Amino acid sequence: MRIRYMLLHAYGMGGTIRTVVNQANAMAALGHDVEIVSVVRRREEPQFRLHPAVALTTLVDQRAGVRADSLGRRVWRRLRGKIVPYGEFAAGYFTERVEKAVIDYVSSLRDGVLVTTRPALNLISARRASKDVVRVAQEHMNLGTYPATLRAEIVRHYGAFDAVTVLTASDQREYEQALPGARIVRIPNAVHSVNQTPSRQEHPVVVAAGRLVKQKGFDLLLPAFAQVVKEHPEWRLRVFGTGPKKAALRALIGEHGLSGHVTLMGRTDRLDDELARASIYALSSRFEGLPMVMIEAMTHALPIVAFDCPTGPGDVLTDGTDGVLVPCGDVDALAAALNRLIADRDLRLRMGAAAAATAMEYAPENVMPLWENLFSELLGARTAGGAHARR
Structure with a gap:
């Protein structure tokens, strides 16, 4: 199957980046067609190792400086987009130029699975991605930590997703209460390996x-x-x-x-x-x-x-x-x-x-089948629905 993971900055450091890269690597190792889409790029190389079969694409390359307007002002910092609300922790990234690049990309897709990995990207996918694509929103933070402005947008738009995935049972209960009728699935993140050297309790x-x-x-x-x-x-x-x-x-x-x-x-x-x-x-x-x-x-x-x-x-x-x-x-x-x-x-x-x-x-061997089964089920339902509609 074809799976696209969208990250704000796949070249950065952080828990979400690390776990999404781990997931993409595992899916590529299972033989799937996997791409990571980085909305922005501000470093030369990714900080986390990618499987050789994982493609890495950038929408807005910000390494070589910032294009200025006729008055010398930095355009991508000056103009805010219109979908990502204030209160999203990374709202400052989503200038008009960056937001448009994401909208253009997600609206161009016509197949496979699109996995978005933070509220800003989830909201753009919910509002602008084609229904030809299986849309999955990953939530890496609990709902209660978000400001009221962002929670209101989540409640308003997340029902458009084929599935919203959360990390814990308490998250699942919270999102199910906020989004009645939406499919909320708990899948924890996987560690990169459980075969590690144990502490011998010798060092203070x-x-x-x-x-x-x-x-x-x-x-x-x-x-x-x-x-x-x-x-x-x-x-x-x-x-x-x-x-x-x-x-x-x-x-x-x-x-x-x-x-x-x-x-x-x-x-x-x-x-x-x-x-x-x-x-x-x-x-x-x-x-x-x-x-x-x-x-x-x-x-x-x-x-x-x-x-x-x-x-x-x-x-x-x-x-x-x-x-x-x-x-x-x-x-x-x-x-x-x-x-x-x-x-x-x-x-x-x-x-x-x-x-x-x-x-x-x-462990990856316990978590990754949950993702593979979810994606297969959602794609199968989409295919069956399309075949039924053509009869």
């Missing part, structure tokens, strides 16, 4: 990873870890990722006297190695979709300490079995949970083994 290291943005809550993790080092000064926290909050987090490290205990590690392409050498994974997010780096940490038999934020951690973890869930935003509870695991290596080993078992649900 806590790892956290993600974009250095408010959502990820590293500003809450740091004061929690300041409490940890008072009891366990030999332990270290390593935070992997880049983002606009880097300077603020550096200042917070200094404020809490953590310069010898916490390191902002930046971006790495060897996160699996770092996870295997750690002993605990900490998730301090204010909200999540499905926290894939947390699940990847679980494949390394790492116990998890996490805020029970909406959504994700509580949909994956069983509190006290494969990790510890604490009230969202409760810094003292986060510190206490970390101290509890740090003080008990046997507990970390038991929870880590349980975490590795839980992570098997997210």
